[in-house]
Amino acid sequence: MWRDKVKEYESQIIEDLNGLLEIKSVREDSKSDASNPVGPGPKEALNYMYKLAERDGFDTYDVDNIAGRIEVGSGDDLFGILCHVDVVPAGDDWDQDPFKPVVTNDRIIARGTLDDKGPTIAAYYAVKILNDMNVNWKKRLHIIIGTDEESDWLCTDRYFNTEEMPQLGFAPDAEFPLIHGEKGITTFDLIQEKSFEDEDEPEFELKSFKSGERYNMVPDVAIAHLLVKENMTDCIQRFESFLNDYQLEGETLIDNGILELKVYGKAVHGMDPSIGVNAGLHLMHFLSGLNLDQTALNMVNFSEKYLYQSDFGEKMGMKFHSEVMGDVTTNIGTMQYDKNKKARFGVNLRFPEGFDFDAAIKQFEDEIKPLGYAIEVKKVQQPHYVDKNDPFVNQLLSAYRNQTGDMSEPFTIGGGTYARNLDKGVAFGAMFEDSEDLMHQKGEYITKKQLFDATSIYLEAIHAVCVED
Numbered sequence: 001m002w003r004d005k006v007k008e009y010e011s012q013i014i015e016d017l018n019g020l021l022e023i024k025s026v027r028e029d030s031k032s033d034a035s036n037p038v039g040p041g042p043k044e045a046l047n048y049m050y051k052l053a054e055r056d057g058f059d060t061y062d063v064d065n066i067a068g069r070i071e072v073g074s075g076d077d078l079f080g081i082l083c084h085v086d087v088v089p090a091g092d093d094w095d096q097d098p099f100k101p102v103v104t105n106d107r108i109i110a111r112g113t114l115d116d117k118g119p120t121i122a123a124y125y126a127v128k129i130l131n132d133m134n135v136n137w138k139k140r141l142h143i144i145i146g147t148d149e150e151s152d153w154l155c156t157d158r159y160f161n162t163e164e165m166p167q168l169g170f171a172p173d174a175e176f177p178l179i180h181g182e183k184g185i186t187t188f189d190l191i192q193e194k195s196f197e198d199e200d201e202p203e204f205e206l207k208s209f210k211s212g213e214r215y216n217m218v219p220d221v222a223i224a225h226l227l228v229k230e231n232m233t234d235c236i237q238r239f240e241s242f243l244n245d246y247q248l249e250g251e252t253l254i255d256n257g258i259l260e261l262k263v264y265g266k267a268v269h270g271m272d273p274s275i276g277v278n279a280g281l282h283l284m285h286f287l288s289g290l291n292l293d294q295t296a297l298n299m300v301n302f303s304e305k306y307l308y309q310s311d312f313g314e315k316m317g318m319k320f321h322s323e324v325m326g327d328v329t330t331n332i333g334t335m336q337y338d339k340n341k342k343a344r345f346g347v348n349l350r351f352p353e354g355f356d357f358d359a360a361i362k363q364f365e366d367e368i369k370p371l372g373y374a375i376e377v378k379k380v381q382q383p384h385y386v387d388k389n390d391p392f393v394n395q396l397l398s399a400y401r402n403q404t405g406d407m408s409e410p411f412t413i414g415g416g417t418y419a420r421n422l423d424k425g426v427a428f429g430a431m432f433e434d435s436e437d438l439m440h441q442k443g444e445y446i447t448k449k450q451l452f453d454a455t456s457i458y459l460e461a462i463h464a465v466c467v468e469d
Helices: 002-007 010-021 040-055 117-132 154-162 232-245 279-287 294-306 357-371 391-404 448-466
Strands: 059-063 067-073 078-084 107-109 140-146 168-171 179-182 184-192 204-211 221-228 249-255 258-264 329-338 342-351 373-381 411-413 425-427 445-447
Touching: 002 010, 002 117, 002 448, 010 040, 010 107, 010 117, 010 448, 040 059, 040 067, 040 117, 040 140, 059 154, 067 117, 067 154, 078 117, 078 448, 107 448, 117 140, 117 448, 140 154, 184 294, 184 357, 204 279, 204 294, 221 232, 221 279, 232 249, 232 258, 258 279, 279 294, 279 329, 294 329, 294 342, 294 357, 357 373, 391 425, 391 448, 445 448
Parallel strands: 078 140, 078 168, 168 425, 179 411
Antiparallel strands: 059 067, 067 140, 107 445, 179 425, 184 342, 184 373, 204 221, 204 329, 221 258, 249 258, 329 342
């Protein structure tokens, strides 16, 4: 029944999704103001969702241009569907313009198709189809839309500061059948606080180093600028040999006596850095073998000791595993250095229940302080857990199983979704077991089958929870 209903809307779903995908909704702090708190792109995407809602007869409510909601239904209880329309930067290595969606026979290719614009449109259409059917709502329903999920969650922090908290809800921003637990997430910076005098004349002086744009992405490009005082050719040959040994791609460029070294890695979501290739840490590894100036050498030695080839926090003394949620993971998402500002490493750490983050970070801070480093901890989100036998979980799970015939069990993840905002919130789709996970990677796409199947599942699930039979 529900899949047949979705068939009537398939062309509209694709058309509205394409319009959302065309918006480059990447956070841009340099262009932020009161009307565009995280830049014009995310705000434009938020406004786009308002326009769809107003076209379809829904009420909308905006919260300081950074978050908002689409409203439907009636009743005392409130159900929430928590979506986001911001995306991570696309990078430079796509085969197409990542913000000009390509629609083929079986898929839609663009940044944000999986995370989270495709699932957002699927959930929106599930609500729209039910409303078009003139169902008898037994709950109020808010589609809550954020614009800063990929960075600092300023959107939901601001939204829930003043707005009503749903008693139940889901985030369509992960995988089916259902995710009932998420690791704790924090970001922190490791900051080199002092410079060092050179006792001898170094062969190389590091002028700058940069890698990564987001804490929650494995960086796929790293660039270093070196002043080479002699043996430029030898340095280039050593770099090319390094690339070959580690099966990496890279480039060199000489400009006014400065040697630029570039390494390419593989970007993946920061929740599992072990499946990516961190370009920045690899380039640091190469630099550690050079006779560098002392301040730069201190930085690369620090990276070697604590960060390189340590995806599970083992070198920081933070290795930890739980049976329910798995391992601590540490992604070094950003790396910056210049002679004046020194070094800064941006870390995205995810931890299971039972891990004492406060004690671990204090111990690590005490260890690295004598080396000239300090830690600046940003937001800390504790692990989130809903009992998988909860009746609400069973309602959503039944809808998934009815639509797919798959009897898989709910599970926990290392990623973080808006579901953790709610006491009883879970992540629910929209990826399936056979979906190719290209979140935060080049060539991101969603298949039409996945998009429409997810819409059908959401239809049945929302009907079961929010509609009077």
